[in-house]
Amino acid sequence: MRQSPKYERACDALRVVLAALAFLACTGCIMVPIPSDRHTHDSRRALPDSEIAALVPGETTLTQVLLRFGEPDYVYSDDSLIGYRWSKVSSELWIFGEWFGNDDGFHRYKHGQEHNLDLTFDAQEKLLQHNLRHTPFDEHTK
Secondary structure (H helix, E strand, O other): OOOOHHHHHHHHHHHHHHHHHHHHHHHOEEEEEEEEEEEOOOOOOOOOHHHHHOOOOOOOEHHHHHHHHOOOOEEOOOOOEEEEEEEEEEEEEEEEEOOOOOOOOEEEEEEEEEEEEEEEEOOOOEEEEEEEEEEEEEEEEO
């Protein structure tokens, strides 16, 4: 008895999926790319661009900055430079497999950017300049 064309197409699709799964199982490694847009667990929230743009050299004071952004992440001893740091992960790659030796076979790679806002002040605690730096990072965890 001949099956309907619809049934045959469904069987063909199932064979392709099963063959792909068997291939993945035989390679010993499965890679899962994961798009992401989140802060790292030890990072402060990003400072909004509009808030950074509102900083006016010669007018904005150290006190105003501290009230707006909170405690800085780094401070030089004479308060002439303070800074804020945050990190965002833009993508992750999860790898499952036993190719990595005697560990549990799970590895995670993160890619993103670290942001640093450096603020320089004069002796009267007026803002001299601000500089926002972006540095890419890659991190590997097991």
